[in-house]
Amino acid sequence: METISRLGVVGCGLMGSGIAEVAARGGLDVLVAETTPEAAVAGRRRITGSLDRGVRRGKLTEELRDLALARLSFTHDLGDMADRQFVIEAVAENRDIKTNVIRTLDKVVADPDAVLATNTSSLPIVDLSVATERPGQVIGMHFFNPVPVQQLVELIPALTTSADTLDRTRRFATEQLGKVTVQAPDCSGFVVNALLVPYLLAAVRMVAAGSASAEDIDRGMELGCAHPMGPLRLLDLVGLDTVESIADTLYDEYKEPLYAPPALLRRMVAAGHLGRKSGRGFYGYAS
Known part of the structure; x- marks a missing residue:
């Protein structure tokens, strides 16, 4: 080659x-x-x-x-x-x-x-x-x-x-x-995001429902499942707008409710709270 x-x-x-x-x-x-x-x-x-x-x-x-x-x-x-x-x-x-x-x-x-x-x-x-x-x-x-x-x-x-x-x-x-x-197959989300995005969206739904705080959700997954970063911190790192776009594509292809972007995610994107890159998401970040 x-x-x-x-x-x-x-x-x-x-x-x-x-x-x-x-x-x-x-x-x-x-x-x-x-x-x-x-x-x-x-x-x-x-x-x-x-x-x-x-x-x-x-x-x-x-x-x-x-x-x-x-x-x-x-x-x-x-x-x-x-x-x-x-x-x-x-x-x-x-x-x-x-x-x-x-x-x-x-x-x-x-x-x-x-x-x-x-x-x-x-x-x-x-x-x-x-x-x-x-x-x-x-x-x-x-x-x-x-x-x-x-x-x-x-x-x-x-x-x-x-x-x-x-x-x-x-x-x-x-x-x-x-x-x-x-x-990976040429299907929306491929391997990683097809598994990861529903998990991230489920964490957003937990916050929206008042089931647990972002801090407690992240701490639970980091210490209970040995994840290096909890789902809300990961969302902030990736960018909430990016995850919303991926979720829209996944939902468009599969029509499964677990891929649908939660209302809270859409509201945060509309407000410009995109995560680390905007200085504010589920957490605040110093510029």
């Missing part, structure tokens, strides 16, 4: 910045695309901050940090992705936005064998693949937050994804990014 040396990452939020950081630390030439020059600056700042924390914690040396930063470049023009061998989109969890990005990448990436991967939490991969002229090269590649820490990547081949694309993506994830992969 050809070794990937030129990676494109579209989007530099929490997930995109983490993917770009891991790839740069792995020795790849990484081009990151954001919507505006200002967003690109913010993305570079996010990656630099993460690498600096790694230095402070003894996870990497200053030299390795500087080498990783030197491998990163930024653009706000998707046309600059023309020479990439592998592109991962990590834009908002929205079907229309992701479809437009994948469709544009299909037009601009010159290598007909280049893999176009989508980092989606729940959207059907086949819907994205058929928007391109290369459906065999489109695959789901679901990373977990925070990407530099979490080992897992779910690989989701669509009915249209070629066996070669799946094999190349698995090797890329394991051999070049140092991740552990599981293969």
